[in-house]
Amino acid sequence: MSSADETLDRIKAQVEEETPDDIEIESVAFEGPELVIYTPDAQTVANRDGIVRNLAQTLRKRINVRPTQEALVPPNEARAQITQTIPEDAGVQNLDFDRQTGEVFIEAEKPGRVIGRHGATLDEISASVGWTPEVVRTPPMESSTVSNVRNYLKQEREERRDILQRVGRQINRPTTSDEDWVRLTTLGCCREVGRAAFILSTPESRILIDCGDKPGAEGEVPYLQAPEALAAGPNSLDAVVLTHAHLDHSALIPILFKYGYDGPIYTTAPTRDLMGLLQLDYLDVASKEGRTPPYESQQVRDALKHTIPLEFGNVTDIAPDIKLTMHNAGHILGSAVCHFHIGEGRYNVAFSGDIHYKDTRLLDGAVNDFPRVETLVLESTYGGKNDYQTDQSDSERVLRDVINESYENDGKVLIPAFAVGRSQELMLVLEEAMRKGDIPTMPVYLDGMIREATAIHTAYPEYLRDDLRQRILYEDENPFLAEQFEQVDGGDEMRQDIADDEPAIILTTSGMVTGGPVMSWLRLLGSDPDSTMAFVGYQAEGTLGRQIQRGQDEITLGDTSGPRAERVSLRLNVETVDGFSGHADRQGLESFVETMHPRPEKILCVHGDASTTNQLSSALYQKFNMRTHNPKNLETFRLS
Template sequence: MSSVDRQLDDLHETITSELPADITVSDVKYEGPELVVYTRDPKKFARQGDLIRQLASKLRKRITVRPDPDALERPRDAREKVMKVIPDEAGVTDLDFHEDTGEVVIEAEKPGMVIGRHGSTLRDITKEVGWTPEVVRTPPIESSTVSNVRNFLKQERDERRDILERVGRQIHREEMSDDEYVRITTLGCCREVGRAAFILSTPETRILIDCGDKPGAEGEVPYLQVPEALGAGAQNLDAVVLTHAHLDHSALIPILFKYGYDGPIYTTEPTRDLMGLLQLDYLDVAAKEGRAPPYDSEQVREAIKHTIPLEYGDVTDIAPDVKLTMHNAGHILGSAVTHFHIGDGLYNVAFSGDIHYDDTRLFNGAVNDFPRVETLVMESTYGGRNDYQTDQDDAEERLKQVINDTHDRGGKVLIPAFAVGRSQEMMLVLEEAMRSGDIPEMPVHLDGMIWEATAIHTTYPEYLRDDLRDRIFHEDKNPFLADQFNHIDAGEDERQEIADGGPCIILTTSGMVTGGPIMSWLRHLASEEESTLTFVGYQAQGTLGRRLQSGWDEVPINDGESGRGSKISLKMDVETVDGFSGHADRQGLMNFVKTMNPRPEKVLCVHGDESSTQDLSSALYHEHNIRTFAPKNLETFRFL
């Protein structure tokens, strides 16, 4: 008998001894980080309201209780009873019964009303029918991504349970080594922006944090071939942790499955959905540009199938000697600062991912409240000594001025923006500016993936800023549903019609002008002196966006099928409006560290160009007397 089987037998015995005599336990299993308890008496379990919480506290594990299939009411009978328990105002749109696990997935417009105060309605459902309810939100804006992910995971339930059971046994395996050390190896994004990837190693465990590409630099990928990573075999990775969905952090995660990885990906639920959306678009753009993609859509599906979503603040075992907690990073939807607690109080490491320290229109500011962090791996995108962004109110005023001036000339405002994050921020600014009369009412055309990304935002309002979440809950106040917004879905014909029309605002991908619909818009509008190309986000070195921002007046255009290139003259005004970045500026980064209590002993400054990482490293050392580093790629740091 394996050590895990012995653990489960002991847990079965302990749980049975803690339960009232009339509640039986038929099986106990690990599924991912959770302990799943199967019972023939789910209704009695539900009547003991605090029983699960008491067990979780005693065993120090996340516990899910599921009914045995033979204890369930027939779905046809249960459906009617479930609907009687749930208030009509909840807006239930679907009930999906899964007899293999005894779960009923309830999709509702207002999930909070299905859950009830402190989970009271969920307990009432189980008391009534024995099924274990799981609640998901009906997207206020229909999202093909959310629908496809949910349907795919439904189809793959059996295989996914096998994956979770295997992962659960791996997490709870017996520790084999008496050594104690913690190491971080840098595989990318050191003294550069992009291709984020790090390995966190202990004697028991090897974890990959992020695995992205480098914008504007085809072929520059993380150093996955080294022994610390895939060089020793993908099966030697215990887990992958993804901080957020932007491609410079997530693009190459599917390639891990191409090379034999079969383990879990830990991230938040919205990041899982956005990851799938952006990776599939990544493949689509590569195909259109005649590049061979590094993986195919099957590997994207494998990544989604292997994802274990976590909520902010949940402390989760992901290895025998590692606990992971995710916290809001304030950068994009679902972005996370990831905190790793290693050993029994041995060491703590946090990876900031990309952060925005202050509140924005979209998100609450990044969380930096950790019990302990000995080492912080910190982004430095705007870490340079002069990298101070414009105040957000001033930035909005400047944007309104650009729009008003362009409108008065009869021109169009073309804004390249990331589909995820900056576009939704822009939508909120524009909706309010038109509502308050600060800019004229005019169409705002959304091209590329922006509308789909916006739909995903409205599916997960609990990840948005508090007041915005409340507005989305009231359909008549949802700012993303304003009449001005037009989703471009007719492609080139619709773009031509808009280009021939009157003043308008165009939000389009890609944010760094590295391909996608922005290239089509430049073909249409580059020669219009009355129009304005407006940058509102970071333009990485090597990208066309950075070159145009720096004064280039020619736009290289690929002629598509012929493969030949040409150039068109850029006569549009070019403006940069700082203050809308999803990244903290120099002061925000300094404040993030300054307000940590306790502060870290060491800080690794990464994800910035060479001068930014070195400037931030120096400033943190001099201001806080912290040991700081601006590592190069392929360095390894040992902390114990």
């Protein structure tokens, strides 16, 4: 018998001992980070106060109680009973039964009506049919990504369950080493922006945090073949943890599956969906530009299949000696500050990912309250001594002025923006400004993935700010559905018509002008002195966006070395509107550290240009008298 089986036998005996004699325990199983208990008395266990809570405290594991097969009413009968039980105004769209888990997934427009007061309707469903109801919200905006991900995971249920069981056994394997240390290796994004990747290792476990590309620098990828990284093969990793979906953090995760990785990815549910959207677009852009992408769409699907979504605040075992807790980072939808608790209280390290410390229209600010933190790995994108962004209210005023001036000149305003995060923030600003009459009502064209990314935001309203969630769900005032927002779905022909038409605002990808539809807009509007290009986000060194921002008035579009290269003279106005970035500025980063509880002993400043990380590191050392570092790529730190 394997050690995992022995562990399960021991746990089953503990469960039987801790539960009342009238409750039968059929079996227990590891599924990912959860311990699943199968019993014909699942409803009894759920209704009796304290059983699940006491088991979780005793076993120190997340508990999921499921009914056995014989406790389930046949699906056809159950469907009729559930339909009769749920109020008609809940807007139920679909019922999906998973016999192996005993769960019925109820997709509804109004999940609250399905749940009932204090969960009364769910309890009634479980009592009458035996199935465990799980409620899924119907997105207020139709999202092909959310639909495709849900359908794909439904098709792959059997294999996904095998993956979860294998992961669960790996997490719960016995520890074997007598050594006791914690090391961190930098594989990218040190003294540079992009290709984020780190290895967190102990004698027992190895965790990869992020695996991204470098904007504007094709071929510069994380140092995955380094001895401290994957020299022993991808399956030397216990897990991959993804802080958020932007490609400089997520683009190269599928390449791990191309080379044989078969383990879990931990992130939030919206990050999973956005990751799939952005990675598939990454492949599409590479193909259109004649580049050979580093992986195929199948590896994107493999990554989705191996993703285990976590909710903010849930402490989760991801290795025999490592627990992970994700907290809101305030950067984009689902972005997380990742806190790792190592050993039995031996060491704690937090990775900020990308953070925004203050609240925005879209999201609450980053969380910086933890039980313990000895080391903080802190992004430094705007950590330079002069990187102070304009207050958002002032930024919005400046943007309104830019738009009004362009409108008066009968021109267009071209705004390159990240599809995820900045675009939605700008949509909220523009919708309110037009509604209040601060700028003229005019078409706002969404080009690239922006509309689809926006639809994903509405599928996860619980991750948005309270007032925005309230408007979307309960006040029937979804600002993202304002009639002035129009999708560009007619290709270059439609773009030409827009360029020839009345004044308009164009939100388009990519945010750093490294490819995508913004290139077509530069061809169409670049020579128009009445139009304006407004930068609202960070432009990394080496990107075309940075070149234009610095005043370059002639650019090359297409393959710069090939026969299709095209020179374009820029006569349109170029403006930079600070304050809309999803990153904290210098003051925000210092405030994050100053108010952090507890304040860490050591900080590694990463994800910023060399001068920026050096300046932030020095400032934090002088201001807070703590150990700080400005690491280079391929450095290893012994943390404990």
